[in-house]
Amino acid sequence: MSTDENGRIRSWTLTPSTPRYSPPAGAVDAHCHVFGPMARFPFSPKAKYLPQDAGPDALFALREKLGFARSVIVQASCHGTDNAATLNGIAVSGGTCRGVAVVDPAISDADLDMLHAGGIRGVRFNFLKRLVDDAPMDKFLDIAKRIERLGWHVVVYFEADSLDEMRPFLAAIPVPIVIDHMGRPDVTQGREGADMSAFRTLLDGRTDIWTKVTCPDRLDPAGAPYADFVKAVRPLVADYQDRVLWGTDWPHPNMETRIPDDGGLVEVIPQIAPTAALQHKLLVANPMRLYWPEED
Numbered sequence: 001m002s003t004d005e006n007g008r009i010r011s012w013t014l015t016p017s018t019p020r021y022s023p024p025a026g027a028v029d030a031h032c033h034v035f036g037p038m039a040r041f042p043f044s045p046k047a048k049y050l051p052q053d054a055g056p057d058a059l060f061a062l063r064e065k066l067g068f069a070r071s072v073i074v075q076a077s078c079h080g081t082d083n084a085a086t087l088n089g090i091a092v093s094g095g096t097c098r099g100v101a102v103v104d105p106a107i108s109d110a111d112l113d114m115l116h117a118g119g120i121r122g123v124r125f126n127f128l129k130r131l132v133d134d135a136p137m138d139k140f141l142d143i144a145k146r147i148e149r150l151g152w153h154v155v156v157y158f159e160a161d162s163l164d165e166m167r168p169f170l171a172a173i174p175v176p177i178v179i180d181h182m183g184r185p186d187v188t189q190g191r192e193g194a195d196m197s198a199f200r201t202l203l204d205g206r207t208d209i210w211t212k213v214t215c216p217d218r219l220d221p222a223g224a225p226y227a228d229f230v231k232a233v234r235p236l237v238a239d240y241q242d243r244v245l246w247g248t249d250w251p252h253p254n255m256e257t258r259i260p261d262d263g264g265l266v267e268v269i270p271q272i273a274p275t276a277a278l279q280h281k282l283l284v285a286n287p288m289r290l291y292w293p294e295e296d
């Protein structure tokens, strides 16, 4: 763990390995964040963690090293509902980033339009109590209805033990849904364990629910090379191949005691998506359809 003299935490490695696996041309990292830089983009007073700066330059350097061409910057809870840092990351990317915002339920239509012009293509609803103080389903549903005209989707972050209470809420959302990190299943239960089975039932209920097959570092307690994650997730990628996304999750918020090697995370890709066709869907075709539909 690295904490600086101001108590700001670094949850990412400064020396990632170069992966042996090379992603296909045009690969998209569909889940990453930027933190600050704080001097320009202060953190929210409600932030549950205070990270060191992890701005667009560091994101782009890592992306280059890992062999990715584009990124989807997901607004992290430490920036609250002020999306300025995310918009800045998109603005300086020369068209190679799009984003997912977190918005105040009272946001105006004009401000939603501004977010769209800035490259935002979805809104994130975070239900993790350790990250946010409240998650009002009725207000989230209202936002989900209001973003339909923009062609956006929602990204929902919850943990496996709350899946049942999420079902009616998810069923009422009128736009495509992307579930972060498969709703955080216990991957040690295996491919047919209770968590994975419940999650598959959710995916089977609607063809426009997508998921990010991300975060072996968060989900597999044994750590690299993440054997349980691979065993549980590979069948999911095969069975739902047109609605899976992959991302680094850099700079790995709250992972300061178990900082992953980003190169090692990339090595997991060919294990969960073992053919070139699956890799192309996971890393190029699927994220392009969702985030750059005009190029599809």
Ligand SMILES: O=C(O)/C=C(\CC(=O)C(=O)O)C(=O)O
Pocket: 033, 075, 076, 077, 078, 126, 131, 157, 180, 249, 252, 253, 254
């Ligand atoms: O980045 C992630 O995917 C996961 C996070 C952080 C997060 O979501 C946030 O700060 O908004 C987590 O589990 O702590």
